[in-house]
Amino acid sequence: MNSDLLYSENPKMPRNRPFTFIFIIILNIAGLAAIRLDQQSFQIIGLVVWLGTVTWLLIWYMKIKSTKVSVTNNDILVERGLLRKNRKELALDKVRTVEVDQDFISRIFGVGKIKVFTAGDLAEIEVTGLPDPNRIRELVKQNQHRSEKP
DSSP states (O other), rough: OOOOEEEEEEOOOHHHHHHHHHHHHHHHHHHHHHSSSSSSSHHHHHHHHHHHHHHHHHHHHHHTTTTTEEESSSSEEEEOOOSSOOEEEEGGGGOOOOEEEEOOHHHHHHHEEEEEOOSSSSSEEEEEEEESHHHHHHHHHHHHHHOOOO
């Protein structure tokens, strides 16, 4: 059996939530500007805001980098975690449905949420912010049809 890697991506940070990302950057710049003011109370507030936004961005970045989705000819693999890894693997022949959810902003930025269903009513895999989510759905469908042919 050939298990070539067809897709491997992490969710994308600014494209996933662009308005939140812009808001954090604006708060970061405002915090830096307040640090340069003469009044000590504004400097302290600016420092707290700046440190808060930097921490927020670092935590968000670590969450994004700790999730990875891979699609091969045989299966879908989702890896989560930095120190403690959680890996979930689904065989493509067991996949019943791949649902892609994109709102208007997500479609503009080319990201979306995928949900992979097997026999049950609940999604086995659900990942938000993946680039080109329709590609995952198409890859799964193509490889399912290949495995059905004799």
